[in-house]
Amino acid sequence: MTESNSGDERGDAAQPRRYIVSSSHLVSEQAAELSEFEFGLIIAGNAFGRWVVRCMAAAGMPDLSTLDVLVLHSVYHRARGKRLADICFVLNIEESHTVNYALKKLCRLGLVQRHRQGKEVVFEVTADGENCIRKYREVREACLVSTFSSLGAWSTATWRRWPRTCACSRVSMTRRRARQRRFEGFSRKRRRKLRRLRTQRFLP
Incomplete structure (x- = not known):
């Protein structure tokens, strides 16, 4: 009789919650939800990277990586010349050599050009780069914006x-x-x- 009661009590005992994480050994009892949030950031970051690469491929440039696409858009932002330090600051990238490699790659593809302003090197988008970005925007409008709009009209107040x-x-x-x-x-x-x-x- 005692064993049966103890079994019932074990059955009614609260089951520990299982968290959806990528690294269970990092889950803290004080902030377990933080690990779930980090896992969400990983999934969202990788999904966004795939999206920009495939969107650019549909625009006619299939050889660009995620960083290449982000750097191209950053250079074209507000149609102003950008320095290497400006791009790294906006994208929050400390390894400037990765951005420098992306800029060299974009220059080889004819999407970006470099010139000097005094002692500084400034990067600007070429006519081919503008055409590529325009196609990217068209694909984005057709695939992403239209789908998002179909979810319902969201006003500015919303x-x-x-x-x-x-x-x-x-x-x-x-x-x-x-x-x-x-x-x-x-x-x-x-x-x-x-x-x-x-x-x-x-x-x-």
């Missing part, structure tokens, strides 16, 4: 409320988890009573 809505959802989720932890700490008899009351509340 976009402004979006961060606040996410914050409120996060607070609600935290409160629900706190209530769940308190519920799991109750005795079996009290949990049965709470379940019965919760069920009766929704009955007609």
Whole structure:
């Protein structure tokens, strides 16, 4: 009889939550959700990289990497000449040699040209580069923007409320988890009573 009760108690014991992460050994008990957020950043970053590469390939330049595409757009930004340091600062890249290699590659492909302004080297997009970016924009409008627009018309006011809505959802989720932890700490008899009351509340 005692063994049966202990078995029932083990069955009712709270099961540890399983987190969706890429490195379980890094999950901290104090901030487990942070590992899930990091995993989401990894997935989103890789997905964005594939998207820009395939979008540029559809625009007629299949040999560019993710960094090449980002550097090309950064050089063309506001139609102003950019220095190597400017591009690295905007893209938050510390390894300037990787950006320098991307610029050399874009120059070889005829998409970017370099010239001197005094003692500094400035990069600008060529006519072929502008044509490539224009095609990239057309593909982006046809594939990404149109799909996003089909999800529903979002007004400017809705976009402004979006961060606040996410914050409120996060607070609600935290409160629900706190209530769940308190519920799991109750005795079996009290949990049965709470379940019965919760069920009766929704009955007609």
